[in-house]
Amino acid sequence: MLREDSALSDRVLSIDTSGVYYRDLNKMLREGVAKGAREFVLRGVTGQRYIGTGLVERVSIKIFGTPGNDLGAFMDGPSIEVFGNAQDGLGNTMNSGKIVVHGNAGDLLGMAMRGGKIFVKGDAGCRSAIHMKEYRDMRPTVVIGGTARDFFAEYMAGGEVVLLGLTLPPGVRHSCAFMGTGMHGGRIYIRGAIDPSKLGKGVIIQELSEPDWETVKARVAEFAAYFDMDAGAILSAPFVKLCPASTRPYGVLYAGRN
Amino acid sequence: MRQCSFDVHAYDEEDDAIVSADDRCVGCQRCATYCPTGAITIRLSERDFRLNANWRPEHLMDIKRQAETGGVILTGMGNDKPYRIYWDHLLLNASQVTNPSIDPLREPMELRTFLGAKPDRLRFADGRLLTELAPQVRLEMPILFSAMSYGAITYNAQLALMQAAEECGTLCNTGEGGWPRDFRRFGKNVIVQCASGRFGVDFDYLNQAAVVEIKIGQGAKPGIGGHLPGEKVTPLVAETRMIPVGTDALSPAPQHDIYSIEDLSTLIYALKEATNYEKPVSVKIAAVHNAPAIASGIARAGADIIAIDGVRGGTGAAPKVIRDNVGIPIELALAAVDRRLRREGIRNRVSLVAAGGFRSSADVIKAIALGADAVYIGTAALVAMGCTLCQQCYTGKCAWGITSADPVLAKRLNPDIATRRLVNLVKAWSLEIKEMLGGMGINAIESVRGNRLHLRGVGLEEWELETLGVRGAG
Incomplete structure (x- = not known):
């Protein structure tokens, strides 16, 4: 055909x-x-x-x-x-491979992704990077050059997401609401300021550890290479890490035996 | 004494006597069945609450437990509340004089069923079929095993279901908890699920199976997700679901890429693209108030099969308040969906599979007369394997090795004996269905499909007869 x-x-x-x-x-x-x-x-x-x-x-x-x-x-x-x-659903339930987008992405980027890499130069829509998970050496990676909209990285169970905020005007914070709600695994790295009131339940802000920095550096270097940007300049701004407060966010929801 | 997994029995050395903590007994009958001297009888214990038709002991106990814990009350298996069971108010027809009945022992009887979209019309040229047919799966009888995840049921229980499906020539559903690698050899007899958690859903998972089912909802817990607690995520469960050992496995309530019929269609065709249009795609919903309109949307979205799970459908774990109060009976939902699709002229585009509390072959044939192409059996299959409906599945302590999390308890289920019992059940029901068909003077299940003239209602209100599309008896 x-x-x-x-x-x-x-x-x-x-x-x-x-x-x-x-x-x-x-x-x-x-x-x-x-x-x-x-x-x-x-x-x-x-x-x-x-x-x-x-x-x-x-x-x-x-x-x-x-x-x-x-x-x-x-x-x-x-x-x-x-x-x-x-558009919407970029890399939905993706297992391995790589997607590089020289532009923006719609909603649901990397939903339930289990492996592989996604790099987006610009912004991403709602519900990006939700319910990503990892198993052994399968670790999905998402790098978004700009910002994302609401429900970013909800239910995150594994893998890593890097949000660089390069499209935000100076002094403007990421404004996605309910970031990381229900997060119980994985790592979220964010460059630039975030408003703690926008964080979802059960998510806490941490400083990056040395291994975290190594990961961020490697991801940013790869991102910068695809889009012909200066990795050093991107890395010169501060990053924060979002972590789950518990790997058992719903462990105490239930009464005992019937 | 060692048979009990709920710590009821203990040996008191001082008194040299066995003592029983009666309040811990769940009535699973394991000890009574295995007592070498037949000395154990389990009786419903006398309630010490004052009788009250409104505030029944269950309410009082639940309130006390919630006052203690502040938690949601969990339960297992299907709704046990006395809602009307319509199967018990529908009676089948038989031939007398004007149309001879058929003896299935000497005449061939056809139970074979094909699930998948059927064309609006067939076009031929020079004796050749021009119409492109949608993929179909063949069942030797209109009975399938429902979705039960590995993790919710034991490895041996899922193995038995798959072996039995293969031997019977029918299908077994993996549920949404992935598909153990060892079981991929049963692919021709397996339906895999793509649900909100997307556990283990990859290219091989989709392509090794016979049917891919998008799970939107479940009769026992319509509209809510699930949490497999971290302590149940053992290394093999972790490998099957492709998540780290010991983390909670969360199935969000909705699938976040499906917020509309259009989104559903997008996922249906994504799965068809991923499987090269070679497999029927099923969409399973819980029977809810607006099921007919939703089913119409699902059919138009491109699904090949719609599975509808009624309010009595089982579960490994669900909040009791949801299980007992949300959803509608399968009989009413099935009849309404079938009628709606017929009226819209799209009934042929989908096969309908009914689920939720089928107890006998009579329930099955009545469902087919109400419009089902086939039925899913879950609870009945578990009972065949040894389940006594004690509703403790969610505790992981199943004394029969069916839903046990403890590997020692899980060994209690011999998969080959369980397979034999499942095959026997399906065989027996098939034989009974043939007898009932023969009695009606019909020799193919196809002729009773959606044929409500073979049903009459007894003890039903006018509106119920109307919804079912069945005339009153007499």
Whole structure:
């Protein structure tokens, strides 16, 4: 079902996606992988959903335009780079792989993510990085260059989120409400000031320890490399860490035996 | 004495006597069953509260316990309150004179059921089928095993369910707590769940299964999430759920990527993309007041199967106040959903699976006559394995090795014997369904599906008959 104007050469498949239905586009990607393509260049992307979903090979996908919801949902391996903005559900329940967005992301970024990395240059919407979890060497990472909206990193159970606030005007604090509500694992690092009244229940602010700094430095260095920024300048501002007050936030909710 | 996992019995050396702490007894019958001399009888203890039809002992005890602890009261299994059970007010038809009944012992009877979206019409050209069919799963009988997570039930209990599903040619649901690697070999007979916690949901999990089910709600606890306490997150539970050992496993109340029918559709198609459109996607909801409109939305959102779990559906752990007061009976919800989908002309687009307290083959066939394609059995399956409905699942102390957290107790369930008992149950019910079908003069379950003319109501009010779409007897 590959279109005739799609060119596969040197294992690079270039597709003009304008007017292509998402189901057909994703089928082209799966067929392309089966035929040996290892890199995809998608041009004219206009809202096609689920790009990268159902791919387990370590292919790379460059997207020019605006991909639709659930980009990289349930993804397990590919690297995606978006030259534009991403919509809702970016990296939903993602298992491994990498997504780099040269723009903003919508709601639900990295929801229930279990592994892999997401880097967003700009801002993220509501409910970003919620219910991320980790297991052994699978540790999801999200770095957001700008700020996020409400319900940021709720129910966090594992992995790490770095919120850099680079899009905030000087002196303006992150304004997302209910940050980290129900957090019971993982680490949230925030650059710049936050208003403690915006924190969710059960979350406390801490200073960064030495290992925390190492993690932040490594993530920021990777972030800065993708977007051609100065890591040193980003790291020169203060960071705080959000931690769960308990790994058993709901342990005392119940009465004893019936 | 050692049979009791609730510490009722103790040996008093001084008096050389066994003493019993009666208030700890949960009535699970383990000790009575295993007493070598048959010396134990368990009786409901006399209440010392003064009789009161309004303030019953349960209320008093609960209030006292909450006054002590300030906590939510938990319970296990399904609603035990005396709400009307409509199955007991619906009677089946049989053939007399005008339409001969069929003897299933000499005539073939068809119970085979296919779950999945059916096309609006079939188009042929030159004898070839042109219509593209949606993926279907084949069941040898319209009975599936309900969602019960590993962690809520023991490894051996889940193994028995999977082995029995394979042997019977039906499906077993993993629940939302992941799918142990060893059990992936049963993939053709397994439904996996994608729920709010997304535990263990990865590419392999989705693609090894026969059906993917999005769990929105559960009959025993509609609208609320779940917390598997950290002490139950053992290394194997942790591996299965893909979370660290000893942390609470939280299932948020909603799935945070589903706030609307449109969002649900997005997830349905994400799962279809992730499984290359090869598997039916089911959406399970609790039976609630607006179930028909919600079901219509689910069908239009692209689901292949809708599972509806009624107010009597079981649970490993739920707040008692929710279990006993939230949701509606499956009979009314099922009939209303089936009628709504038929009226809208979209009934063929989805299969309906009913769940929540099916006690016998008669309940099953009545549900099919009310519009179900198949039913989920959970409690009945547990009872087949040894459960006595003592409702202590959430304590992890199950004396029968079914929901026990303690590995020593968990060993009490022999998975092969449990498998045999489950297979026997499903076989027996299938045989009884065939007998009832034969009696109606019908030789295929398909002919009774949604066929309310085979049901008559007794002792029901006008509005109940109307909701069920059933005529009164006589």
